[in-house]
Amino acid sequence: MNTLQNDLKKTGKIYRELFLKASSAIDAKLYALKKNSLCNNCKKDCQIKFDELDLFEKLPKECGFRFWQEAAKNLLENEISKDILEKINQINAKRAVSACSMCASCCNLASSEFSYEELREKAKNGDKFASEFVSIFVPYSSVEEAAGIFPEYVELIKKQFPEDKNISFYHCPKVGADNLCTDYENRPQICRDFPSNPLVVFPPKCAFRKWKDEVEITALLLHAMVEIVGFYKDKLNDAML
Secondary structure (H helix, E strand, C coil), X not given: CCHHHHHXXXXXXXXHHHHHHHHHHHHHHHHHCXXXXXXCCCCCCCCCCHHHCCCCCCCCCCCXXXXXXXXXXXXXXXXXXXXXXXXXXXXXXHHHCCCCCCCCHHHHCEEECCCHHHHHHHHHCCCHHHHHHHHHCEXXXXXXXXXXXXXXXXXXXHHHCCCCCCCEEEECCCECCCCCECCHHHCCHHHHHCCCCXXXXXXXXXXXXXXXXXXXXXXHHHHHHHHHHHHHHHHHHHHCC
């Protein structure tokens, strides 16, 4: 197994561990609220047992135990979500002080799980990112053509996303021979914001890899927390209908 495969396998293992850690920590906070939820004897024949009560159980609207669900929803939507946002802002602040080395890798080789036709269709349907992407990037004629320019990066992406068999590769035709943009003042927002996510695949020569290395673990943890919070909120909303 080569170094790249080892790195990808290691990242996946770390994410699973962080996901379980985040899930346990959030569960502990949610279930700590349970003791404040008291039965109001709304139904004398109710068979709900406090010790066995599940957070996502459908309860009568007048049930006093719904206080726990309300408190849990508030915790997820406010305290935990606010903490996630603060940490995301800290990651973005570190990115803001990083400097581009103008290697032009991001301009000469962008990738997407969508074909050019699919992206154009998304753009027609109002997808802002797709609209900006197709306004500047054009597809390589084949994966082989892209690999002929950046073989290491193409291999990196293919190994990062082995389940996506139809990854498309693109390039910007406005890159000059000096690796500088020939229409810099009019570049779209996706170019101005790159890279906005430390969890995407970075070109080997990209100067932002140092930023990625510094914040990747935190970003993985936040990604796990966002997934967990979203899942729990959906289940609570269903239970409280």
